[in-house]
Structure formats: structure tokens, C-alpha cells
Amino acid sequence: GAGVSQSPRYKVAKRGQDVALRCDPISGHVSLFWYQQALGQGPEFLTYFQNEAQLDKSGLPSDRFFAERPEGSVSTLKIQRTQQEDSAVYLCASSNGGGLTNTEAFFGQGTRLTVV
């Protein structure tokens, strides 16, 4: 497809369950970002990949969060032992440049995770 694709669009998980969220970036985009957006808030940075290398994971809230991009294209954000405070929209973005200096990012529609 032409844009960033995320799946699933909606996910309901029971507390304690593991979840995996998928992101298909725009083909050829070097940089990939994950953001978390709580209700009524702006997106908050989670992690950044340049190709397959995870260059920054400073935004991951706990060691229950793990992201990978093994072949430098598709990325998966995994959350282990989900808790209610993990409920949010998880946004993936990609950009053509290495980083974001003077370049725009293209966002997917997000995965809305609800932990019950």
C-alpha cells in the first residue's frame, strides 16, 4: 500500500495477556517510530529504528515493552503482561530520512489497545 499500515486496528486484551502490534512502513523508508497516545493527549515517543537498528528506546515505559524490526521493514511492538495503564492508541510512523531533521513522518492510523 501507499501508506503506513498498522494491524490490528483494535485490540482488547485481558490484564496479564501478551499482545503484539504490527507496523508496515512505507516501502523504502529508513526510519520507523512508535508512539503511544493516551486519550486526550498528544503522542509520546516510545522508540526509533533506523533500518533494523533500534537506536533509541528511551521512551519505552517498562521492560514489558519490546520492539523489533529484524529485516529493516516491518516492525512489531510487543507488550507483555498487559496492564490497564497500557490502554492507549499505539501509532507507528516512518520517514525517508535518517531521523527527523527537516523531514516529515507519515503516520499509520494506529492500534487502539484496551486492557480489561
Add this chain to the structure above:
Amino acid sequence: SQQGEEDPQALSIQEGENATMNCSYKTSINNLQWYRQNSGRGLVHLILIRSNEREKHSGRLRVTLDTSKKSSSLLITASRAADTASYFCATGGSHQFYFGTGTSLTVIP
């Protein structure tokens, strides 16, 4: 934590009127970008302004940047009902954006 703050938090105007929203940020930046987010959807890039630019136009959008005051404004002229959305400013670091909390704009037909 979020670096930017938009003002106002919510804005309601009649179709055809202009809408102005402001963004303040805390640290030095490489660029500042504005994004739109329709309810339940992802963010759409609107415009990027570099730190050495003062004003930029794109269609009905006009963005200004004042680095001395660490602030930016987004003006939407001749608003339409389809402009109803949340608008976020994002300040660019080397590899991440810092988003504000957003301005929720409602354009009444």
C-alpha cells in the same frame, strides 16, 4: 513528557471564519511541524517550518515561528467543516518528535 503546549485547548468557530492556534515549546529546535488528527485516525502532516524560517504558507494554512519566544502559530483561513480535528505541533529533535497536547478545533457549518 511533552515539550510543546498548544493554546487554546479547544476552539469552536463558524464555517468561513479564520482559526488561530498557538504552540509554545521549551528547548531549541531544528524544525517545528504541525499535524492534524481526525477523531480515531492517525496524524496527517500539514507543514514543516525550519528554525531559520519565520513564516510559511501552504494553501489555506499559514505558520509562523518565533524562536526568540519559542512559539509558533497556525492560522487556517476560510475554515470548513472538514477542518474539524485536533491539531498538534511537534518539535523535531534528531530522531523523535515531541508533541504538544493539541488544540481541538470544531468548525460549525
